[in-house]
Amino acid sequence: MTDAIPDSVLEFITVGEGPSARRIAVRRRTGEGPGLVWLGGFKSDMQGGKALALDGWAREHGRAVVRFDYSGHGESGGEFVDGTIGHWLEDSMAVFERFCAGPQVLIGSSMGGWMALLLAREIRKQQEKEQARASLAGLVLIAPAPDFTEELMWKNFPSSVKKEIETKGVWMRPSEYGDGSPYPITRNLIEEGRNHLLLGSAIDLGCPVRILQGAKDPDVPWQHAFALTHRLPADDVVLTMIQDGDHRLSRPQDIARILAAVAEIG
Template sequence: MRQRAGAAPGLVWLGGFKSDMQGSKAQALDAWAGEHGRACTRFDYSGHGESSGAFRDGTIGRWLDESLAVFTSQCEGPQILIGSSMGGWMALLLARALRQCEDSRASLAGMVLIAPAADFTEALMWQRFPKDVKKQIEETGEWQRPSAYGDGPYPITRALIEEGRNHLLLDGLIQTGCPVRILQGVQDPDVPWQHAQALVTRLAHDDVVMTLIKDGDHRLSRPQDIARMLQAVADIA
């Protein structure tokens, strides 16, 4: 974990699937926090980056528990969640979990979601997988998914898919209780912009703004994309 002391509202980075806290967006966020005197918290889920554990043992519920533990034990006062891809789903799940948490010293001031992959294990993986891939996962427990980002194939496990069904959000209204800003690339091959649009229709809070970036990809890590992320954070802060 990396934590920077500073004023509220603080910033909490929630990374994506197979991403880590040393990525360009996370580091830019930390640098912005330093320049503006804001608190900033970054961490890696188990099986990611500098954290222990095997990636194949991870599930949405396990990573959510880790996120909740960091938020409630390490953060204090109002916080802005910045969630990228799977981290967007984590941010929404964390908001729901916090409504049932009575001992948190921290609260939500807002969210910035970057290509939010809500329900991705079901909507963007399982429902899209061909029959032979589904069969392999069901019979052997995992499938080695090729990576488009040059880091080799990685396991998609039956546990990830099945446990993920306990955390689906897009079948009902989502109450965050805070402003939400969404940045979504139209050229994103992993999280289609229509998926982000469907999420907007489920957000019950009035203060929700989605920005479509016509030439944006999934990572949204170009300088102009990072500038948009930081501006969204600044607007809420």
């Protein structure tokens, strides 16, 4: 695993209360705005290639950037098996409220794209109530996976897997990522995720959105990105289809495109 660039500061905050309290690891770099907020993917952490590339770009350009690990991920506390979309949104909101002020660009990868959209919606609600210290400069979404627990998992699971989740409460899903170990998909993850579905109605965030999607993505098909764009307002939403791109979009040319999108909005 690549070491973090040394001059980003590691801090911990506690999110939740009682038995649900968890320690969230945050790495941040001070600098000019608009600030950058990295929202990682399902079972990813803030030490991944894209997150470190963003941090390096922020250092070079004197920009403020915040990265963090959801509970049960990376350097944060808590167990992955206990995680839900709602829990991870709560983590995201707590980090944003604690460390962000002024205009911010949310950069979300895969599940982080869903988180970015949910977080943006919450920020907008706070702005309408004039309770927000920070505002939205825009979103950069990389292979975004809104509603993935329902649209990309549950609806595609065979009946045998659905039955195992319903009866045992968990199914160990085989993985081609990380160390290849199976990971738990819980009934709680699926059922709680239904509280946060976005693709059934319009998503008006009031800010520019840039989406980068690989046409050869086996995990989040390009049609999913199209479905998302149809829910966003037509003005200032750009979808870039990378014909030979996979789900990770971590090649040097992919990272260059991501950073160009961040620079364009910022």
